[in-house]
Amino acid sequence: MPEIAWTLNPRIAADTFPVGDLPLCRVLLAKDANYPWLMLVPRRAGIFELMDYSPEDRRALSTEVDAAARALKAVTGCDKINIAAFGNVVPDVHVHVIGRRHSDPAWPKPVWGVVPAIDYEPAARERLVKAVQDALKLSPIP
C-alpha cells in the first residue's frame, strides 16, 4: 500500500484546540467547555476503523487512549471517563476521551446532542491544555 501523508482532518481541526503529539496520536481538546474532552487522532492516513490498524498501532492506540484517560482524570478529578470512536460524520479515526461529572449537563447520558457546545474562557482553556501537556509530558505542536 503506498504511503499517504497524514494531515489532520480540517473538520476535526476546526472543532478542537491542539494539545500535543504522543508517539502515534495527535492529542486535541474539543471546543466545548461543558466537558473536559480530548480527542486522539492516530497520525496514519487512509484507515477508518480501529480494527484495521496494524497490531502495533492498535496496541499503541490503546496505550495512548489509556494514558489520556488517566491524565484527564488526574487533571480534572472527573467522576467517570467515557471513551468512544464513531467516525459516522468525520471518517478519519478520532477517539473521544471525555471526563464526565455527575453535575455535567448531560449526565448520565452520552454527551452527543444533549446541550450545545459552550466556548472556553481562554485562560481556563490554556490552564487545561497546559495541565494535560504536563500530565502526558507533551511538547506543544510546532
Add this chain to the structure above:
Amino acid sequence: MPEIAWTLNPRIAADTFPVGDLPLCRVLLAKDANYPWLMLVPRRAGIFELMDYSPEDRRALSTEVDAAARALKAVTGCDKINIAAFGNVVPDVHVHVIGRRHSDPAWPKPVWGVVPAIDYEPAARERLVKAVQDALKLSPIP
C-alpha cells in the same frame, strides 16, 4: 487485592441476549433490532475504567473488541462500526460494538436516545446470534 467472583451485572443481562465467551469477555447482543449491537463485558469484577485493567487484560480487551467488530461487519455488511465504553448508568465495564448503516434510524448520530429500542423477531435474532457465534468461533454459554 482479594479475588472477587465475577457475575454478569443484572441490568446488562436484562438488556441483552447471551452470545458466548471469548477468553476475557462475555459477548452479548443488545435487545434492540434497530442496530446489530454487541456488548463485550470482561469477566473481571471490581474494575470500572478501561485504563484500570492489567496490561494483559487491556490487550486482550482491545483484541476481542476488534474481533467482535470484524465479525459484526462480516456478518451484517454494515457501513461503519461504532465503539464506545461509558459506564455512566451501569458501572460494570461494557464495551458497545455497534454496526451502523446509512439507512439506520439514528444515522449519523450516536445511537443513544434517538429512537426507542425495538424487539427482535426471534428467528432473526437466532440467525444473528448463530452467525456471530460462528464468526467468532464461540460456543454457547453453558
